[in-house]
Amino acid sequence: MDESFALHASTLDILKEEIATIAKVRDVGADTSISQDLGLDSLAVMNFVMALEDRFDVSIPMDRIVDVETVGDLASVIETLRRDRTTP
Amino acid sequence: MSILSKHNAVRAAHDELRSAGRDPFSVRFESILSATTGMLDGRQVLLLGTNNYLGLTFDAECVGSAVAATRALGTGTTGSRVANGSYASHSELERRLAQFYGRRHAMVFSTGYQANLGTISALTGREDVILFDADSHASIYDACKLTGAEVIRFRHNDPADLERRLQRLQGRKGDVLVIVEGIYSMLGDRAPLREIADVTHAAGAYLLVDEAHSLGVLGDRGRGQAEAAGINADIIVGTFSKSLGSVGGFCVSDIDGFEVMRLVSRPYMFTASLPPSVVASVTSALDQVVARPELRARVLGNGEQLYRSLVRVGFALGPEPGPIVSVRLPSVEVAVRFWNLVLEAGVYVNLALPPATPTGDPLLRASVSAAHRPEDIEHAAATITAIGRDLGVIPRTGVVAA
Numbered sequence: 051m052d053e054s055f056a057l058h059a060s061t062l063d064i065l066k067e068e069i070a071t072i073a074k075v076r077d078v079g080a081d082t083s084i085s086q087d088l089g090l091d092s093l094a095v096m097n098f099v100m101a102l103e104d105r106f107d108v109s110i111p112m113d114r115i116v117d118v119e120t121v122g123d124l125a126s127v128i129e130t131l132r133r134d135r136t137t138p
Numbered sequence: 139m140s141i142l143s144k145h146n147a148v149r150a151a152h153d154e155l156r157s158a159g160r161d162p163f164s165v166r167f168e169s170i171l172s173a174t175t176g177m178l179d180g181r182q183v184l185l186l187g188t189n190n191y192l193g194l195t196f197d198a199e200c201v202g203s204a205v206a207a208t209r210a211l212g213t214g215t216t217g218s219r220v221a222n223g224s225y226a227s228h229s230e231l232e233r234r235l236a237q238f239y240g241r242r243h244a245m246v247f248s249t250g251y252q253a254n255l256g257t258i259s260a261l262t263g264r265e266d267v268i269l270f271d272a273d274s275h276a277s278i279y280d281a282c283k284l285t286g287a288e289v290i291r292f293r294h295n296d297p298a299d300l301e302r303r304l305q306r307l308q309g310r311k312g313d314v315l316v317i318v319e320g321i322y323s324m325l326g327d328r329a330p331l332r333e334i335a336d337v338t339h340a341a342g343a344y345l346l347v348d349e350a351h352s353l354g355v356l357g358d359r360g361r362g363q364a365e366a367a368g369i370n371a372d373i374i375v376g377t378f379s380k381s382l383g384s385v386g387g388f389c390v391s392d393i394d395g396f397e398v399m400r401l402v403s404r405p406y407m408f409t410a411s412l413p414p415s416v417v418a419s420v421t422s423a424l425d426q427v428v429a430r431p432e433l434r435a436r437v438l439g440n441g442e443q444l445y446r447s448l449v450r451v452g453f454a455l456g457p458e459p460g461p462i463v464s465v466r467l468p469s470v471e472v473a474v475r476f477w478n479l480v481l482e483a484g485v486y487v488n489l490a491l492p493p494a495t496p497t498g499d500p501l502l503r504a505s506v507s508a509a510h511r512p513e514d515i516e517h518a519a520a521t522i523t524a525i526g527r528d529l530g531v532i533p534r535t536g537v538v539a540a
Contacts (some may be wrong), residue, residue, distance in 0.1 A: 093498045096272065100293060109290045109303045112282070135306070 061106075061125040068105060069121070072098050080122030108132055150505035158471075159478035162489040172196055173220030173383075173509040176486065185479070186504045186518050187488040191461050192354050192433045193509025194426055200419040207418035214413040220400065227417045234424055235388050239361055239374060243396035246388050246417075248409050250350055250377025251277040254299070255284055255385025255404035257375050258317065258346070262287040264311030269303055269343070271295065271329070273322050273496045280350065284404075287315075294322075294496060297333035304341035314343035320352030324496050324503065326441075326462030328352075331367035350382040353427075354381030355461050360427045360434055378416070382423040386412045436508035437461050440515050444506055446521035452532035461506055465522065466499040472529060473500035479525045485518050 066078045075090040082088070082127060102124070103109055109130040118124045155162065157488040167176040167183075173193035176183050193313075194200055207227065215222060228246060247253040258281035260266055266287040270278055273294040282289040293299040300316065305315060316338045318329045331347065338345045349362030353376045357365030364371045372393065378386035400406060412420075426433065438460070445459035454466040467473040470491055477489040480502070488503040495501050502522070506515065526532040 091498065092493050096291070100291075100299075104302075107302075107306065109306050112289045112291065 061129055062122070064105065065102070065125055065128075068098070068102060072101060076119055080120060081127070082121045082123060083119060084124065085119070102128065104136055106132060108135070143253075155474060160481060162474070162477055165486070168288050168489070170195075173507055174514060178486070181484065184514055184518060186488050186506065186510075188507070189351070189380040189505045190383060190507045190509070191351075191381040191505065191508040191523045192383070192426065192439050193437075194381070194423045197423070197426060198382060199426065200401045200422040203422040204415040204419040210413035215411045216408055217410055218302075219411045220407045222411075224411065225414060225417070225423070227414060228411060231417050231421050231424075232310065234421060236390055237273060238359075238424060238428065239390040241374075241390040242392050244388055244390045244398060244413065245396075245406065246386060247401075247406055248386055248412055250379055250385075250387035251280075252333060252409065253375050253377065253389055254278050254348065254406040256403040257389040257399070258282065258315070259284040259404035259405065261344070261346070261373065262313065262315050267307055267310070267312060267314045268317060269300060269314065270317035271319065271322075273324070274319060275323060275348065275350070278317055278319075283457045287312075287470075295327065295330055296511070296527070297330060297337050300334060301337040301341075304337060304343060307341070312340065315346060317346045317348070320347055320349040320356065321460060321462065322496070323351055323462065323492070324490055324501060325456030325464050326351075326460045327457045328356075328363050328460065329367075331363055331369045335367075335369040335371070341388065344372040345369075345483045346373040346375060349374055349376045350380060351462060353377070354468075355437055356470050360431065376516045377388060378423075381427065384416050384420050384423065386416055386420060433508040437506060439511075440506040440508070440510045443512065443515045444504060444519055448517070451523045451526070453522075453526060462502045463506065465502040465504075465526075466497070467502060467531060468499075470500050472531065476502055476525060476529055476531065479528075480522060483490040483521045483525065485521050487518075487522075 062080060069078050069088065070076050073090055075088050084095065099110060099115060106128050108128060110127060110131065114127050118127060167178055169177040171177065173190050173195050174185050175303060176185050211225060232244040232246055236242060254277035260284045264286040265506050268282055268287045268289045269292055270282065270354055272291045272488060290303060292303050305374060316355050318334055321328050335345055347364045352362035354360045359365060364374060373389055373391045375389045376387060378384045402445065439462050441463060442459045444463045445455060448465060449455055450465065456464050467476060480487055490501040490503050492498045527534050
């Protein structure tokens, strides 16, 4: 696959790492639902997203977070934001 | 099943809350006797949850000017200032607000909520970015939904996090607006405005400070936390419904071209303007803020007294004393029971439940007034302490070392 696939894979891996640390959930894949499967309330989700923003050095706008349901969705949003920044 | 079935979860939570006692969201006072006393079920209750910081709701001058304005100009304006025209008193209040803040421009809105909607939506549009503190009031969250701007939250009271986010925006076109509050309404903590203003202005962004809970309370002239911190906010938003004892809101600024806001701010254009009585009492209240600095000293003294009394016996409070004193409680169940018992004992405070609270803790939220006497505060602290001990929230006896 192309470079974006590789990027996606590594973003997903880092997300899994963070989820294991923050939510103490280990069995996580791209299809894992953030609101249903991780046992986080809305405040915890906000803190989780802010930790990811630090880790990836991006700010995720609120309207983009609204569309995120799964861990894979979140990985895609983060990648898009990183790509948009490096190629203006 | 109905169109409202989508709110069943909210309804169920509310039903459970009501089954534990009085409904905290529908307290009905038969009468209000003074800035600090109301009648509830035929009994006098000490009001400690009304944001009436300077106690001006029964001030003779404010009441007198409102009565005179109603007699002279009628009960209402019956429309928007854009469509129906302004009264001279609307413009005079705007002139006075601008003068009070030492700014060139001011604009009055019909509520504090609308002041944020109307100001923020007029300042920002497509290509712009709003960075706002995560603990901001609902009116700021809702204002962000009205704009075409990109909206990003930063960590509460964290200038370093704000700075990182400002740096990530480098090279983008469009304006950046940073939004914070002087005093945050739930825990009563203040914004570190010096650091926030420094990083905001270094990045070429605009700073908006909402002084809803700090107008008339903080600063040498009562302008709020921006004055207390010695910084220059580009835009200040505030409300008439707390220290000024009425209803309405405003923004002041030195920004060039300010007057165009009246033609682009929909929450300003498409709502009825404030009635003459409100404009008159708010103008009188602003006079009181200027003429009676002792009111500020008193409300802050009362906040300090309540805060120290509650910390001493072991309650977990917000990070600093001020006009808002909030007790953090371990669970919703304890908080609801606590609130009911305090009210039964004749003291009215607010119950704040997650997700409306910043840390996820349920809160018993008190706001003090310049009109409270020291013995009122002592009585409130003793009542809260006794119930806290009964419920096992704090140790049974003695004083806890700070």
